[in-house]
Amino acid sequence: MICQCESCHLKTLFYSSIRLDEIEGYCSSRREIGVKAGEDLIKQGEEIRDFIYLKEGLVKLYRKSDNGQIQIIRFGKPFDFVSLLSVFSDDKYNYSVSAIEDSVACVFDLSEIKQLILTNGAFAMHLIEIQNRASDLIIMNTLDLLQKRLYGRVASVLLYFAIEIYKSDEFELPISRKEIAQYIGMSIENVIRVISAFRKDKIIQVYGKNLAILDRERLERMRDLS
Amino acid sequence: MICQCESCHLKTLFYSSIRLDEIEGYCSSRREIGVKAGEDLIKQGEEIRDFIYLKEGLVKLYRKSDNGQIQIIRFGKPFDFVSLLSVFSDDKYNYSVSAIEDSVACVFDLSEIKQLILTNGAFAMHLIEIQNRASDLIIMNTLDLLQKRLYGRVASVLLYFAIEIYKSDEFELPISRKEIAQYIGMSIENVIRVISAFRKDKIIQVYGKNLAILDRERLERMRDLS
DNA sequence: CGCGGCTTTGATGTTCATCAAGTAAAGTGG
DNA sequence: CCACTTTACTTGATGAACATCAAAGCCGCG
Secondary structure: OOHHHHHHHHHHOOHHOOOOOHHHHHHHOOOOEOOOOOOOEEEOOOOOEOOOEEEEEEEEEEEEEOOEEEEEEEOOOOOOEEEEOOOOOOOOOOEEEEEEEEEEEEEEEEEHHHHHHHHOOHHHHHHHHHHHHHHHHHHHEEEEEEEOOEEEEEEHHHHHHHHHHHOOOOOEOOOHHHHHHHHHHOOHHHHHHEEEEEHHHHOOEEEEOOEOOOOOHHHHHHHHHO | OOHHHHHHHHHHHHHHHHOHHHHHHHHHHHHHEEEEOOEEEEOOOOOOOOEEEEEEEEEEEEEEOOOEEEEEEEEOOOOOOOOOOOOOOOEEOEEEEEEEEEEEEEEEEEHHHHHHHHHHHHHHHHHHHHHHHHHHHHHHHHHHHOOOOHHHHHHHHHHHHHHOOOOOOOOOOOOOHHHHHHOOOOOOOHHHHHHHHHOOOOOOOOOOEEEEEEOOHHHHHHOOOO
């Protein structure tokens, strides 16, 4: 069997709504793409032909805004980055996706997925739920950032990686200060200053790329009290 | 016939994918709710039982964030406010909707819509497209705001109402300065100051609630150059 | 080695929130 | 209807939050 779906998260998500004898067909049309850290998986402006699902790794969604600045929309890990944003509403990507860590993506023909929506109600329902959840997350996250200030925004990012990505208070920060700045919409220098302040206040510990949250409560307070 | 679907936008959107002999059934289960300016259509925290579509009027989507502040997520006019945001991904609303102008909403049982998704592929596809488009708009809009500053943000709002809502450079501003502030994430005083500055610079003209954009180009430049 | 990108800190000025005080407008109860 | 209260709006003054400029150290890489 070409497609080892047992090891693929996609199975749990979608294949539960597809009859076993149908799976084979979709599996064979599926292909995997490996991208190394730094490489692009999706380029802004490209035509949307595929339906892409992140199987392994860590990516960032970002866009070039009108004035040429780069803005990071969201970080995506397996499960919460399924092709979303404009896949069914536009014909061109209005954002890029690139790998932060080496990643593997599952790629389907978009037309096949659309066919599946048309013919398989359970699949359509499932997909709607997933898309809905993903959009909600982005929206609420961005809204949160919008009403926080520098300190709260930086605290948010650090806690995001600790809680959502690494599920640990000690981890290797996968992104640069510059990327944090591009995500929270503040200047690089001020991001650095806040991280330094957190370090001096013994809220976090930094050695190289490694980061340890020493005082989770205080960091959460900084995040919540803007 | 109870349901005068000819006059309802929903028809063009959804009913194109439903067979004529099926329409009758859904029409009869549909009900209309009128809300006067200032009244709530949806309350944050309520259970999601309905699928709601704005037929006439103007509404605002807003939420109370963790620290108790009110934040306006988006303004919605007929067509671009279909129940979205968490309708299929959560069981409770995490935002409120209230009428800015007197409005009329079409209400369906959510369970019926879900049933329709399961059994009618074309409908599901159509709904996915609409939801996708709506989410994209909110996301891109919020991201735009996030990287603009005071002047650019205020210019954005004014141009939004001129272009998207009223399709004219002269209109009656339907929202208060406070609501602008809650939408763009800045203080009321500064919103007022910017509007005054625009007025003094002859970019806009203000008499009471009425607003006229005198110099569209300059206002657009303010919006685009942050 | 030298170059470019990332990081860091300090100094400076701009942008912004906040406080204060006052005016106008709109609802409320007698 | 008028006095009363509340809400929206407005302006100025002040300090806090933030961007920007500048300079220097630190890598990794050709």
